[in-house]
Amino acid sequence: MSFELRVKSLIEEKQLIQQDDHLLIAVSGGVDSMALLHYFVQTKDKWGIKVEAIHVDHMLRGEASAEDRAFVQRYCDNHEIYLHAKAIPIPEIMALENGNTQLICRRERYQYFKEVMQKINASKLVTAHHADDQLESVLMALTKNATINSMQGIRPQRFFAGKSLIRPFITVTKSEIREYLLRQGLDYREDASNFKDTYVRNRFRHHVVPLLEAENPRVTEQVTHFTEQLQEDDAYLMTLAEDVFSRTVKKLDENTYSMEIEAFQLVPLALQRRLILILLNYLYKDSNTIQSYALLASILKLCDTTAGYAEVHLPEEFLAVRRYGKLSIQKKEPLEGQTSPEKKIISTANGWTTLTNGERLCVVKLPDLSSELLTDTAQLFYFNASKLKLPLYVRTRKEGDRMLLKGMDQPKRLSRLFIDEKIPLNERNSWPLLISPSDEVVAVIGVRMGMFFSNTPQPNDDTVLIVD
Template sequence: MELRLNLPKSNTYIASISGGVDSMVLLDYLIKENYKFIVVHFNHQKRDDANLDHELVQSITSSFNIPYKYFKLNIKSGNFQDEARKERYDLLEKVANEYKTSHIITAHHNDDLLETVLMKITRGSNLLGYSGMQEVTKINPFTYYKPLLKYSKADLISYANNNQVKYRDDSSNFEDDYLRNRIRHHVVPQLNEENDIYTRIRNFSRQVFLASDYIRSQTKSFLGERNAFSLTAFNSLHEAIKWDLISYLLEGYDVQKSYEKISNILKQLASKKPNIEIKLSSKYVLIKAYDLVKIKEFSSTKNDEKVPTLTISHKLSNNPNNSIELCYNELDFPITLRRRKNGDVLSFSYGSKKLKKFLIDKKVPKEQRDSLLIVADNKNRILWIPNLYINQTLGQNNKIYLELEEDNHA
């Protein structure tokens, strides 16, 4: 069979070549068509004969004077396939930077696409994930190309046989240790007996990707450069955009996402509770504070912020934005600066109100309440809460001025 790949010849490519039939066919094509490229080979050190793959790839690159980069991966823990994939991509991008190019090629083919879509459906994903993979994907500043995606493994074996392309079979591909292999060996053959599953999945992938791409454009348009949004505006969106918007935010903070996690977040946002805090990971929380929704960094301590200095004077401050005039007949000194406490009460001309109820009425977000600064006298009468409250029930005989100054040494 004949290959026709849609790859601009003006680019310099970083090509990931494993030594298997798919990547060796890609290597043969790039050589014959006179592309400019650098070969990268990874040894996962999972097979005793893995070094033979390296020797095969190196011998061909040496024969044609093609730059060759060889990496041994040493993955000890976690999901091996996921961790290996991340490390490969990191190294490919590192080599791309070294050669001052942003174009990376991998040899994924139609069988890989089919298996990936079925794995995503099995494990769960979002709309973009269910589309599998595309021939061209931009992950700034890099562009990943998968030019063999329209060809099946059988097509590539046929090409290799017709063109005397040397390749090696990875023995681990014939085992059932990984989900991808189990799908390849047991699920795909059954599906293919019913219909041409390869063509059907290719068409499915394209349609799902187009739908996902449009929805993602609406998400980005809604958010702009912000990582926060109005709940009222969010509630007016189509359900599909709501799902994608939460997914997009989680991706931006590198938070692992799932159908269950996104579903729970949407349920919490739709609840009548005005203040909600949802832990996303050990590092981030999602905050719902009345009409504002945002993601912020999680802090296990609340006392690590700088505390201002309280100054009491009989003279008007030069900084009116951070000071107030307080009228009184008698005060029980000393006057102190503290955080709010259970049972705090505010005094008004019409009576008293619990501070907690006052803050709710003022729609002060829950995350801000524990960080409020409270000025009180020795009887715990609250005199001043900056930007929120001044006690005007103390009389008119005397005046003092209270000022808060940032303490740079706190």
Template sequence: MTLQQKFDQIVQQNDWWQAGQRVVVAVSTGVDSMVLLDLLHHLATKSPEVIVAYVDHQLRDQSRQETAFIKDYCQIHQLTLAMTTWPKAQHPGGGIETAARKFRYRFFGQVLDKWHATVLLTAHHGDDLAETMLMKLVRGGQLASLVGIADCRSIANGKLVRPLLDMSKQEIRGYAADQHLTWFEDATNRDLGIERNRIRHQVLPELKRENPHVLRHFREYSQQLTDYLDATDELVGAAVDHAATKSSDQNEMVLNLNQLPTSRQGLSLILAFVIEKRMGIVDVTHGARQQLNNLVLNSALPQATMPLPHGGVVIKSYGKLIIRKKDHQPVIPAEKTQQFMVILDRWYSLQAGGRFGLFHKRPDGRYKVTAMRLTAEQLPAMVRPWHHGDRIALKNGGHQKVHRVLIDAKVPNDRRERVSVLVAATGDVLAVLGIKSRPMINPDAPQLYLVESNQSFLERKGIDNG
């Protein structure tokens, strides 16, 4: 089977577009996109109307030559060309690849809108898929990222289709040579200072030597994982709908806690689905997910708040779990509320004055530091106002009432109501913030550091380690 026949078969089997439908093709003048254009030109059935979208990034000396070439190509083949230039003045000092991609796809979206098209085609192929999956595996992250590159996905103004994923770079180059196509090479593709290039030139060739069918296996794994995730989303979505309570606010979702799974695995799936798929909140780290699970499962904690990226927030309140896309209530920092959960590796300010944080690494500088080894059951830690009856453990094995700690520290009566305690998820008082803290020694637990700074409400009184 020739590459053209293979391409025709793939297009015929998928309902990506209809014959004569207008599609936008992202073209760079590299071999991949020039082959895609040629395959579309010779398509036996479902031949679309092609709009070529091209960006002159002004990143290479040959960009003028490439621009002149694509203009001539489109004129010869009677193709509509939509092009733009990314001025050098707009190039950032760092992260050039990410910035270029954002500029490029923003332009593609504009072309789709201008030409009333709903399909964008790119020339990603099987090697690109394998490289992406390997990069995601090395970097770590969520399971869904291991899909790598989907052959079709929704975008804001239509769908993004990658019809060459079942083809290898070798097949594409072979076709280009056989058809005497013209294309341009990007010299930066040989730069081993770029992660993808190291995977492409050093890692993937070894895997191909180990098994010549490795690209097919990557593709099959990607498709299997996609099917699994789609099925999981369907089941989890039904569970979410069952647990959800109607809300008049489209920016929030309210779940009944008693309708949520009590297992960590099930709860993780539900929360991840709601946060990412329903609310569109991304960049939630693995550590934050674990802390959120602990917050939900901690029955001794009826109320708590946890911030999410991009202005999102999770609020636990007496049997309800509220996930907000953006906290549109009056902005009140978490540390100014009566009670909040402590996210590791960040500073918090306190009403009583000063600041504190729980850190994996001991910060540089002059701070009061208490070493703590806290188990998973003790996290997340919480901050709340102190209560009569609270007791803090001492080094000698005894305990002292927090009320007595305040008396001994000579905290004025009118300031005692502003004092907060740091409490483990198990309910143990870890510190009377700004006054007294206790070392926690759990040999098998990771090392954390309670760091306190500028606790001003005691008027130059020091912090005691009991």
């Protein structure tokens, strides 16, 4: 099968693109991203989509970085593609933070991607990850943290900035991508840092992968099949585990969970692991914590028996306790003098409220809405304050939360909404919800707004919620 047909097949199989999508394509100027951009420039009319490009200059390679940007700009000008570009002073940020260069670059790059996506209302961010990246990721996971999650590698699609991030090249190799670009008669830029062994991924790429390819030239293809099967199997097992979780684990309050150990022991070990993974997703936001093998093993060990008392101290002041045949996970009691954080109140008197995910909320009366309150990324949602009374407040989800959406007779469970909107499991329990005075969920910030809100002012609307 040709390169173009393989990419088209993946897009159709995984439904990565729909008609009228607005794609924002991340382009560095390298062979992979230039091929990605050119593929969609050539096929955008067939797919019925709009295409724009985005480029970040990390300012790490002096004049070479600036030339990368100019190179991408020339291509976009020649093909009438709008390019969003920004130079980010990574050396200055590193000097202030003294952090990992790659992590800082990634954080700043994706923050810019998010800003532009919101500004232009793009439906999808597109990156040029390919099958060689998949192989390297699996090998790195195998040597560092070989959990079920990490071994699944890079997925073709994931949730990002309230929309989607897609990787249409994830099943094709770098050599296939290079051959495609050369057939098109196009050039690309080479980043000199790719040849250095400074970074872990480069060491795998330069030294480990060639050994595997010498044993089996199709090793990249084999790993691609392996990750696809693992992702499919895990998705099915997680569906079973979530059903068992709802019947086995009780949520007593925001930070307390309990289950009968005997009931847990009756569950197959493969589902036991996933029950704990779901529980960790409720407790933590950090994916490294959630995927910690040591943490998983320590909680499983507590459930080996129903006899006696035992406890395990978990990250972020949580405590797992075995007592009287039950496992309880709870937040440790705060030290004397410490208090729990207050609810974030959203009202016309409070001005801007910043949430833990960086979003800002502000409620104003419609006559008071002014341009000073609005930025390029601000979203406006209108409502009638006699129907949705103030003040509103923000919290994370509780067991049984539901939200009534426009056009629906019955409220929808948030657990189902998060699945439908492809919110990552490890983000669901920390996702900010907008709550009415009667403790009703009226909006999932950045995902869906409930029935009270409209994108345009209705005749009786007198108040507006600004999300930025």
